Amino acid sequence: MIGISLVQINKILDTLTEGMKQIKNLNTEIIKVLKKSKNPISTRELALSVSKAWHSVLTRCLRLQIDGKVTGFKAGNMHLWSLNKK
Numbered sequence: 043m044i045g046i047s048l049v050q051i052n053k054i055l056d057t058l059t060e061g062m063k064q065i066k067n068l069n070t071e072i073i074k075v076l077k078k079s080k081n082p083i084s085t086r087e088l089a090l091s092v093s094k095a096w097h098s099v100l101t102r103c104l105r106l107q108i109d110g111k112v113t114g115f116k117a118g119n120m121h122l123w124s125l126n127k128k
Contacts, residue, residue, distance in 0.1 A: 068094060068102050069111075073125065076112060082122035 071092040076083060085103065089096040103123050106112040114123045 065102070068092065068098070069106060072099065072102055072106065072123075073111065076123060076125040079124070082115075082124040085121045085123065088123060 072088060075088055075091045083091075085096050085100045088103070089099040092099065100121060103112055103114055103121070107114045107123075111126055112123050113126050114121055116122070
């Protein structure tokens, strides 16, 4: 037996659930900002718009790109993002 109680397991599950909610909220915020923009937006601009760290926004945008929701490309040292037209 591992020696972990049901209370501890429930706390872990609650923490994971809260983390998933935060990720979903960030995804929604990023998509809202991209919908409002006519031109591609840099990771930095997105991060400032949603008040999150740029590396968190970059990670979420890369995941959204994998899911086919956003299109991203690199121009110089910047990652630029736009909503997928599909």
